[in-house]
Amino acid sequence: MTGFDLASFGAVALTSLLALAFLQAGTFFVARRLGRYNVVDVVWGPGFVLVAGVAPLVGSGDGARALLLFALTGIWGIRLGVHIAAQSRGKGEDPRYEEMLERSGGATERSGGGTASASAAVAIRKIFLTQGLAQWFVSLPLQVSAAAGPTRGVGWIVLGLGVAVWLVGFCFEAIGDRQLARYKADPDRGPVMDRGLWGWTRHPNYFGDAAVWWGIWLVAAAVWPGVLTVVAPIVMTYFLVHATGARLLEKSMEKRPGYREYQQRTSFFLPRPPRSGGS
Template sequence: MDYLLLAFIAICLSLAMTGAWTVQRETGASGWVDTIWSFAVGLGGIGAATFADGAFDRRVAVITIIAAWSLRLGYHIGARTRGGGEDPRYAKLVEGWGDSAPWRLFVFLQVQALAAFILVLAVYLAAANTALYPRASDFIAILVAVIALGGEAISDVQLARFRKTPGAKTAVCEIGFWRYSRHPNYFFEWLGWCAWPLFALSVSPWSWLSPLAPALMYWLLVHVSGIPPLEEHMLRSRGETFRGLQIRVNAFFPGPRKPQSRQQGDLQ
């Protein structure tokens, strides 16, 4: 493992999130934080894969996938930030922090830099795999990545189209993938990070660190900064309409729709 390279990437990620903090303070638009984070993870992953000593063809596949993920997600969040208001999740945090918001946001973004490093580490371990390429696990990894990238992109397009319909500000999205998961974009985002342990699978003891990436992403999306604050916002803005959606549709993993009479506790 190239500790010097990883240390350099960790420092760069910290600096990137410091820059994101500065942009947020100057513009008041927290969406730029996630935009910068997406591009920072992508650049960190590309750099890590470029200088890893794994099989060349696997490194090319890794670089292609992480670059595609970063460009799509960063552009999507950036376009949404330009055309919309403040991200309700960050707005709630800043409101709750009060006068201490500036320094607490700075610390929060440095924690995001740490999370970004764990994700980049998984990309590095995938690219550092010296096993012959391709193997069955490589084909599966590519398939998982393609499904995840495509599914998340389609989910974002479906939601964007719904938001342009009359009455969208008081209704909930139940079209396409959104009929079977309340957050299909989050599900596909998590699924994409499941590809890296498949790429990294080898006899190296370090390869077993790569599952930390999907585990971390699941925890963040489902329990911390993804679903909980977003659903709290949706309950405030949509009320009983969103409560009905919580009863009918799974929160994260896509699945069959439930009858309205089912209890919400059975859905998670």
Template sequence: MPKSKSLLIVFIIYVLAFLAAGYFLQYCADPYSIWNVFWADVIATVIVFAGSLLFRNSSIYDPYWSVIPPAIALYLSQGIGGDFHRNVLVIGVVIFWGLRLTLNWARGWKGMAEQDWRYSQLSSQTGIWYWGVSFFGIHMMPTLLVFLGCIPLWNTLGSDAPLDIVDGLAAGICFVSTVIEWVADEQLKMFKSKAKKGENMERGLWSISRHPNYFGEIGLWFGLLVFSMGNPGFQWWEVAGYVAMLVLFIFISIPMMEKRMLASRPLYSDYQKRVPMLFPFLKI
């Protein structure tokens, strides 16, 4: 199947997912409540999973990670009515991040013939149970994590407090984090186009962090949390999403990636000793 046709299919699946979520919210008594938006998110995920199952490719879910936060932010801004200037700032940085990450995925994905190596590995490990694992582990778990990361948006977008320096700081963190992630991805893409077999990427941002793209991703979610921290109504449990992101990257995503790197790159163990795993200039 040509890549253009594959992307069109993914687009149609996502349109159906958002239509289903919107239909559900239309009949809710309080369509902007956290719980109702959560269930709409779950419904959309189920539709995307159905597409993954139909085309036997769990990578159809991959852009959901970067598509749903801008959708939630735009939706909330229409219904919970906070400060206009803050809303524009928040929506701007979220769309900038989401658009960049989604386009990066679309550029790198080869189409229905390709599935993320981690999913293929899970498939070989779980056999007939794979699609149950895919539903809960590849689709629903990230949906839950991303939703937790989006919870600060309710307080931020609904606040009538005037724009202040904390909002500027939060926006700066989100913007710089997105740029870091962008530059790291571009540096890696350029390296892969010229690298010899078994060679490590140790240039640019990759010389101060083994996973600068993940560092940038985590920074974006921290920035969204800072937005909420600077506004009245902030609740301590809003940090759950950011903590969940840290756990995901530090204890799941990065270990899986590094195990694969160690198996294919003889010099990677030396690289691990010299360069921090995630946070530049720190031993973590």
């Protein structure tokens, strides 16, 4: 195959959608059994790994690039899934989901720290369907690449740049999470985490997540029409900054002593050297 196969892309898109639907359905039943819906966060990363694995099996695109994208997505997605699972083990429901379900009339009583009696219909629509569609949309670079021909010429430079951006993002996310874990385990820690990467950006994990997906997009953009899927990393970055990520977290963090000063000296999202003072 030397070009882009539209029929192949259609098959990849449909198969990816079905695979994610089965994943979310299975996650929903596990969540109901556990009595908490935040288990859906654990399969956020692995859902993309599923698409990265399924897409090239159905598509007729370049196998070498598909293997690279599977490796990049797999390393990121599995690490993220394991990390979130460890973070949520033994804890109750995420306050975000409790608030969301209560606003929608989906939580009527609580049991064992969870929202066990939340309306199944509301939970499916507000949480599982929303996440599944978001996974499908953000994974469009993987899907389009699985129906595109081999990388040639200047495309190799774009692909190499994508791998470099992915590596920067993965390091920021993984190292940032590790530094935060060490901070939480330190009995002599201060009220605000401002060490390491957290001194360069207040959200190194969210920045890293965004960079990972810009890198994956660049790898897909190495061949036509992968560049057209740029809307995917834009949407991912929007979620990480505004919708469910950094801005939302800042609302609660601003209540901590010293956090206002931390905001003044440390970049919000994009890394840069800390300022000595001012805004």
